[in-house]
Amino acid sequence: MTYIKILGCFSASMTTNKFQSSQVLFHNNKSYLIDSGEGVQMLLSKYDIKLSSIDYIFISHLHGDHFFGLAGLLTTMNRRGRTKNLTIFCPNGLKEIITVTLKKGKSWTKFDLIFHEYSKSSETLLSNEELSVISFPINHRIPCKGFRFNIKSSSNHISYAYCSDTMYDEKILKFINEVDLLYHETTFLEKHKDLALKTKHSTSKDAAKIAAKANVKKLMIGHFSTRYKDLNQFLLESCSIFDNTVLAEQGKKYIL
Numbered sequence: 303m304t305y306i307k308i309l310g311c312f313s314a315s316m317t318t319n320k321f322q323s324s325q326v327l328f329h330n331n332k333s334y335l336i337d338s339g340e341g342v343q344m345l346l347s348k349y350d351i352k353l354s355s356i357d358y359i360f361i362s363h364l365h366g367d368h369f370f371g372l373a374g375l376l377t378t379m380n381r382r383g384r385t386k387n388l389t390i391f392c393p394n395g396l397k398e399i400i401t402v403t404l405k406k407g408k409s410w411t412k413f414d415l416i417f418h419e420y421s422k423s424s425e426t427l428l429s430n431e432e433l434s435v436i437s438f439p440i441n442h443r444i445p446c447k448g449f450r451f452n453i454k455s456s457s458n459h460i461s462y463a464y465c466s467d468t469m470y471d472e473k474i475l476k477f478i479n480e481v482d483l484l485y486h487e488t489t490f491l492e493k494h495k496d497l498a499l500k501t502k503h504s505t506s507k508d509a510a511k512i513a514a515k516a517n518v519k520k521l522m523i524g525h526f527s528t529r530y531k532d533l534n535q536f537l538l539e540s541c542s543i544f545d546n547t548v549l550a551e552q553g554k555k556y557i558l
């Protein structure tokens with residue numbers, strides 16, 4: 303079975319039950335971890351995802367809500383006796399951050415950490431008999447990447463794209479064209495469109511317009527600001543433009 307498991311789907315202001323960005327693409331008994339907000343190791347444990355099933359981690363950008371959980375996760379992997387390599391796809395600068403964090407605390411891992419820092423343009427990060435992963439630039443306040451996973455299975459091919467964080471930008475259309483499932487951020491409701499523009503985030507209608515223009519099969523929206531009590535408002539706004547929208551929900555599995 304191939305699925306996406308949402309671990310956290312809220313933006314920067316964390317609460318006791320609203321966690322920051324992290325999710326897993328599960329395929330052929332392997333877990334591909336996408337972003338690592340605070341608490342990621344606790345969420346992996348809560349949802350029974352084996353740390354040994356993770357060989358690749360993809361970090362979209364260097365805002366803390368997408369990577370502050372990484373150092374703790376690596377330390378726990380080390381403590382549990384991991385020996386096999388771990389590859390981290392990341393923006394320039396993360397290697398230095400993690401190296402300083404672990405080495406200054408004399409907790410450098412016994413297993414090899416392989417950092418692949420992104421180039422400026424789109425590139426193929428990974429390609430094997432199970433899947434291929436392409437990164438592409440998305441439009442945020444700091445350098446940020448989206449990912450397209452093309453998953454190979456015996457019966458059919460499935461595709462998944464992850465775009466967070468980003469403002470509305472049609473430049474991504476060619477990279478996410480006709481995917482089976484698109485995860486697109488929607489930090490704000492339409493009434494806060496000014497804030498979305500100012501902080502280079504999206505509203506639900508922005509996400510829905512992108513989904514419609516890219517002709518994707520299904521849209522999942524997430525990266526919600528914790529200021530909103532009722533997430534259904536996001537769904538209503540998105541569905542007014544793109545009907546096949548679902549809300550990201552922590553702990554929920556979305557079959558691809």
Ligand SMILES: [Zn+2]
Pocket residue numbers: 313314323365367368467525
């Ligand atoms: Zn974020």
Ligand SMILES: [Zn+2]
Pocket residue numbers: 363365442467
């Ligand atoms: Zn961000």
